[in-house]
Amino acid sequence: DQQVKQNSPSLSVQEGRISILNCDYTNSMFDYFLWYKKYPAEGPTFLISISSIKDKNEDGRFTVFLNKSAKHLSLHIVPSQPGDSAVYFCAAARGSTLGRLYFGRGTQLTVWP
């Protein structure tokens, strides 16, 4: 049962524009949400996270928004750069099971010049 879903397998954006990656979840017990970026032949790299008690967190070009009522979060990248081209994974965690992340299937972002 996929508790974290990324329904768009791919997204293509022009350099300089905004990239918006979406994620939905089904388990209301999740306390924390994270985004990871993954290049081929490498492990996922942590990008940004947000606690369930917040609705927005920002770090440089990356902003994550959380809508708890809709069980939806999104990652905004502004401005997008060609080096951002990678697979982006959304993940969720529960306080009762520290050490376990639930991942979405990922979205391949391509930023073209």
Next chain:
Amino acid sequence: KAGVTQTPRYLIKTRGQQVTLSCSPISGHRSVSWYQQTPGQGLQFLFEYFSETQRNKGNFPGRFSGRQFSNSRSEMNVSTLELGDSALYLCASSNTVGQGAFEQYFGPGTRLTVT
């Protein structure tokens, strides 16, 4: 600080054999989690160790096992390999205390191919 390291990076085994993968966490991190990544299933949680004890376990058969040593280094073992075990095996470490308790930092993975 050095990142998470995994050895070996690549491995080719035959069906029926067993394999052991190793993971060294970031210094000071006491939690080590293991994940399997396949094209069909994405990133699936295997298990997590904290202070040498398995604290969480995913839905994998008993052929998949692990352990953690007193220096927090961890190993996972897969016995009686099947073709379907071909995957990227990722190890992640975390601090599990304070603000960043949920954040996991991944190693580069071990690519296992079973023939």
